[in-house]
Amino acid sequence: MKYVVLVWAFLWLGALPALAQTGVPRDTTRIIEPTDTTSRPAVSTDSLRRRFDQERLLNGLKAYTKRKTIAGKAAAVLFNFTPRHEDQAGLDAALLDRQYDRHNYKIVRRINIQTLTAFGYSISDTTRVPRNILEKTGNAFHMKTSRARVRQLLLFKVGRELEPQALAESERLLRQTDELVDARVFVNERTSTADSVDVEIITKDVFSLSGSLEVRGVGAASIGLRDQNFLGQGHQFRNEYEFGRNQPQSWRYIGSYRIPFRNFIYGEARYRNEYKNHSSGITVSRDFYSINTKYAGALSLNTYRYRLVLNPPPNGQEPDYSPSATIRKTCGLAAPSHCAATT
Template sequence: MFCSHHFFRCLPLACLIGLLLLLVEVCQAQQATPPLQQDSTLTDTTKQKFDDRVMENLRQMSERKTIMGKLLKAVLVFDRGGEEVYGLDAELIEKEYEKHTYKIVRRIDFMGMKPFGYSVHDTTKAPKNFFEKAGNSLHMRTGRGLIRNKLLFEKDAPLEPLALVESERLLRQTRYILDARIIVNEETTTEDSVDVFVITRDIFSLGGSGSLDPSSGRGRITLRELNFLGQGHQVEGSYRFGITTRPRPWEAAGYYTIENIGRTYITADMAYVDKNFYKEKSVLLRREFFSTNTRYAGALGVNWIEQRIMLAPTSEDTIARYANLGYNQQDVWLGRSFRFKSYNLGYEPRSRLILGLRFTRTDYSIKPSDSFQDNTLVMGSLGYSIRKYYKDRYLFGFGRTEDIPTGTLLSLTTGYEEGDLRDRKYFGASVSMAKYQTDFGYLYGKASYGSFVRDSQWEQGVLQLETLYFTKLSEWGNWKLRQFFWGRGTWGINRNPEELLSINDESGLRGFRSTLLRGSRRVALNYEANLYTPFSLFGFKLATVVFADFAWLSSQSESSPFKGAPYRGYGVGLRFRNEYLSFSTIQFSLSYYPQLPINEEIKAFRIFNTSRPYYDFQDFQFTRPGVADFY
């Protein structure tokens, strides 16, 4: 679907005005509705819920023969009954089927559902209207073999602890699966065997987006297929054209992923990016610690990258200064997980001890300074991980089942870099943990430090602190509220001049864009409140968003980023989400920035749109040994 930039800029304002007019109409409808005749002997003391009153008034308005009535009848869905969801009592997922541990799997049955009109919690539901049926006719259902390859249990084999719930979680985390349930048939279960039923529901995997500015001829088109021919292959391509502010008027990028090749859980990623200031060709084979029971993980990859990096700005600069960087990198790593011995036959301990070894070779073809050297880096890590999962809803989705990771992850990393100019050692440490309770919410915290050491001098060091908290879900009928608090701090220690931090978008202030505002120490605080409404618009559920962002930034010469006043951003937004589509989330936001850099022309008000959540969970799976990130 193609839209002009002017349309995208005006749509949020139009939506806000439309909602205000709609609320006025609802209030007028409430006032105009005559009171019901009450029986003299009976008094109804039950008060109708607010959202029920609103929906009933909207239903009455939709029956009127007016333009507003016809519009409401066309776009609103009034018979959206609440779907009963099981297993969301916030118990540890492992407790659901622990009584079936080590029984023989006698039979596995599969039910694969197309995206529209079906439910994994009520298998009697079916598509009703033309649009649901038409959408399903364009979708190819995920192959049964692809689903079977995700399962951690097999027919005629003992059922290992955690196998059922971990398999269900892995299916839900797959990009082309919307939701999944794995059920034990209790009616046919015996003392030594079980029958298992696997139910999955697909996402409508074909999607895309685009934009066009008729005045300049500038535009963009993106197409993606997350489940090509139902075999799990993921293809995405994008093309930009009509660019007048770059040396070349077009840019292109393509990505291809083959997931879980032959039930080895090895994934192949390929990328080709040809932009004006960034070029990449890369191939990567990877296998992660996808499950608690995974013993081996690793990766093998190679990439060629050319990019333009920003040089350290001075206070007098009014335009940014850049330099070119080009390099080729070969990367290989291997990890091994060891489980602790358990003397309880029906219990699988979640804790693991992990060892990792990584080898990286980097050759620079373009160097902006001597800070970059051809090098060989060998790194080793020792980690301790405890991974647990809970189930909940209305976190990043609009009602679908979501898995909340909790646990602890400790890691120690050491390495040695041999370069053509200098040699140096590396030391790093990281600790993270998270807790979840239904009456409290979710709390996550992380602290990490890493630095190179050369001739007793610590260089390119970074200290990072992070915390994420979201409240429990507050409910008023079909209206639901969840609040998020996110804090991050990054302190660079003796960093290279080309290594700079910003506070743009995900780094600090959402929607904010500055070219010259850079530093080596940053602190960001973010708040967001999401109000989920019972309204549905063309299959897209609606939520309202209110947010406030604060960010402090300082240069390397300053000891603390808190010496100056923080940069701030305040905003409101509308979020539309259709769980069944690959491009599921659309959010339009209006933001205000009261403090701006004095040497840049940046607008205090900005309307912007995004298609991904601002927050995300950090899983507690061990990853490859590496240098601490600084971005």
């Protein structure tokens, strides 16, 4: 029954334009002389006519569902014209960036990426360049972020439709990385058309190299070296080496290396080597990077090898350590308390 009512409603609404156009026939014998002989270019066909017809049909059907008749109530059951608000979907409408909503679902034709090095450049002032020897020297020791790394953090691709909030979310992801201090993602309005857009991206790097030196005495020191954007690919490594310690093993090393992959997947390897304490591990993780993220999780495998002092020795004697014990700990998607350990 409901399908019969639906078909009848569409036929009735479709007949309204035809009835509205029926009127008194024109007098075809009357001749109207043109008063303006200026030649004008031909008027192109209205490309929005189809959208207008669809909107008129929807408005008519919406008005029909408000009737108190049996057919109107049946149509109200079949169709829901309640607009979907962002607050109903768990989003804060006040925080959404609406300036590019008119470009939603257009095809991304080109993505132009411009990366700026750490010193002397500005995103807001394109005429700014390195001027003194300090800025130029700092840039000489810095490797600029590659365009491939920037593309890894974008939520849109060439040849695909531009999803809502993809530009604003991509700009946020670029800004929150450790290797970039600022970023802009916007549409080139001069080259945009009714069905496609060109996206412009400008990023500015952070000077990624850092280090530390701690002198603890003659022949004893601790040296640290870190890079947050190794080779401009977003790789991160941390190294700390200490020597001159008063233990049987006079040195200690702690290091890690983190690599970003596609689809916001990260892999990290860790290693620690000191007296009676060795550990290593690897982790593969994917965070909830955006509001539209459906899958996230992590898998971690860690190995610990260390010795314990069972009986404290008398003063001045070497501690008696128990035999080495190797513990392997595997952590899944849950919290660390759900890790499984084996010896």
